[in-house]
């Protein structure tokens with residue numbers, strides 16, 4: 057097989073269809089299958105509501121809300137918890153990570169705690185947080201904070217430690233002070249890995265927020281889905297899943313866009 | 326000259342880009358016979374790699390034709406071995422597995438053992454046959470990449486700046502090794518380089534290309550490489566007035582074309 | 585050492601392991617003083633002695649008719665069942681996605697949708713469909729591992745060196761041989777990275793699965809003990825979960841070092 061400069065030898069071009077349209081087609085096919093299964097009652101209607109029912113539920117919830125909460129409130133409180141925990145983790149985790157990367161002694165004194173926390177599933181201490189703090193919003197935010205913090209701190213640390221020795225030496229030789237070396241060499245060099253860590257941490261926090269809304273919550277998308285399952289409102293569950301999926305994609309796209317802007321040199325070296 | 330073995334006729338290559346097509350090669354006509362050692366030099370970006378990729382069969386001509394032994398080229402094949410500037414070894418295979426990759430994929434078992442042993446011994450890698458590429462030095466890796474191409478017995482060996490990343494001493498040694506292999510076989514070599522000295526020293530033909538869009542500026546027949554067969558000292562050849570004059574002539578062509 | 589600090593400052597009085605040791609010692613002393621000194625209620629933070637007796641309880645008598653080992657074994661079984669199936673399926677689909685844009689276009693909307701979706705959201709649906717129990721949990725873990733592995737394998741295929749493929753092709757390799765000898769080994773390091781990520785997410789999800797859809801396993805022990813305010817059991821459970829997670833990760837790393845010994849070295 058031969059590459060021609062003018063024509064991609066891609067199978068997609070043989071089909072004369074652009075990959076983007078194929079993706080759309082494949083999503084439509086999935087919806088078609090869903091519609092077919094429900095229309096011809098291939099599975100009991102209790103188990104799988106039809107697309108129309110889910111759409112109706114969406115309209116109903118948009119108009120009347122779900123059990124005295126509006127959809128905007130639910131989305132808002134989920135995002136608020138997630139964002140608050142995440143931002144707290146950034147504000148504390150990035151400085152600690154940078155310090156751990158820069159000063160071996162600080163790393164020696166604190167790194168083992170961070171590394172022990174990292175592989176622990178966040179939900180394993182949800183109950184502990186409830187015992188310590190209670191069931192209100194603060195314990196949920198604390199849970200998301202603990203989820204995001206070790207990821208952010210260790211990637212900021214790895215970022216500092218990945219700085220090329222030569223670059224530091226070059227800056228020193230050019231007369232940069234310690235602070236300037238940090239400001240102009242170490243900090244920007246640590247950014248790509250720090251941002252990668254922030255992206256992973258936000259994804260983890262978002263996954264955990266739904267779990268955090270399991271216990272004693274009265275709003276949030278996670279709460280809506282859980283509560284719907286108790287009332288066998290499958291249409292609301294599916295609506296919640298779709299909303300959470302879209303929100304998840306939007307969040308990661310947002311962070312990726314910020315990443316591209318700030319760390320525009322990523323992957324060029 | 327009798328019937329050409331490799332023939333580019335009116336070869337034009339355009340790369341598509343956002344601001345319209347980039348013409349990398351514009352009507353290249355070039356032919357050479359079997360057994361030639363063709364060195365291609367030219368300023369950076371003039372289309373040397375592009376030329377090699379069409380002969381290798383990785384790139385189809387936009388216009389024109391590339392033929393090997395009278396047959397147009399339709400894709401890569403074991404009759405043409407390639408060596409890049411980066412060794413592009415398979416790091417998950419040992420040295421001897423890398424060397425024997427060609428016969429292995431073509432199902433030539435017996436041939437594989439003999440050839441691998443012969444060439445690895447020739448370039449001094451036999452003792453390293455069970456190591457992995459990352460355990461070799463840069464020069465050794467490049468030798469292995471050349472062995473991997475040679476073991477397949479190609480009719481044409483295509484090399485794109487194969488010694489570009491090597492230090493001066495290793496480079497001269499490798500030139501000698503390549504040269505002695507070429508003398509012993511009937512192989513045709515197409516050798517791209519940035520070093521005019523290397524080109525004039527190694528080639529039977531030196532092809533000088535113009536800046537983009539690439540064309541053939543001049544083609545010189547030289548015979549320093551045939552002389553080394555008489556075991557002349559490599560340093561004295563490179564210092565001889567004749568060699569220096571040819572080298573300066575080629576350099577002058579490139580400098581003039583750059584203005 | 586790529587120590588940013590090393591150039592600017594070489595002197596050091598205490599070696600770093602000693603600093604870590606001192607820090608651990610301070611932490612332990614603070615724990616003992618706070619708990620045994622009566623500054624913190626046993627409910628909030630069990631003392632070393634009550635932690636130990638809690639551990640012995642769990643080992644000897646077990647928790648709700650199963651020993652701690654049995655609970656750990658059940659958790660491990662679920663993790664492995666979900667991880668192995670999900671990682672294999674994800675890798676196969678991911679390889680195909682990296683290789684062929686048609687496959688990529690067809691699967692990527694679902695993979696991209698599934699990846700950032702909180703696992704608990706679809707656990708609820710799985711419970712409605714399959715009821716509380718093993719099936720729902722293992723399908724959940726499968727769905728958790730799948731997109732992570734698929735994306736890693738796809739990225740691995742896409743990052744394969746063009747020159748290596750060209751060399752192999754010019755040496756006479758067929759499409760299948762190029763896949764078998766060049767593309768697949770090239771993608772292996774990323775596949776392993778994906779596997780480590782996947783087992784981490786699966787492990788985190790397992791705890792959620794057991795809390796909601798189970799009545800056995802370490803995650804459930806923690807939750808149930810928490811309901812009865814047995815924080816000694818909760819702590820033992822957390823430590824056990826952490827150790828098991830670390831060992832799983834070390835195991836994968838060991839396998840990875842054996843198989844992709846060349847990774848990062850060329």
Ligand SMILES: Nc1ncnc2c1ncn2[C@@H]1O[C@H](COP(=O)(O)OP(=O)(O)OP(=O)(O)O)[C@@H](O)[C@H]1O
Nearest residue numbers: 340342347349368369370371372373374375376537
């Ligand atoms: N994939 C591509 N897409 C668009 N333009 C390309 C592509 N590859 C090469 N070119 C353009 O074609 C021209 C010739 O490139 P080529 O790589 O053949 O040059 P070269 O002579 O090998 O240069 P060098 O000596 O630096 O290796 C260049 O000007 C380059 O910008």
Ligand SMILES: [Mg+2]
Nearest residue numbers: 373374375485
């Ligand atoms: Mg080139």
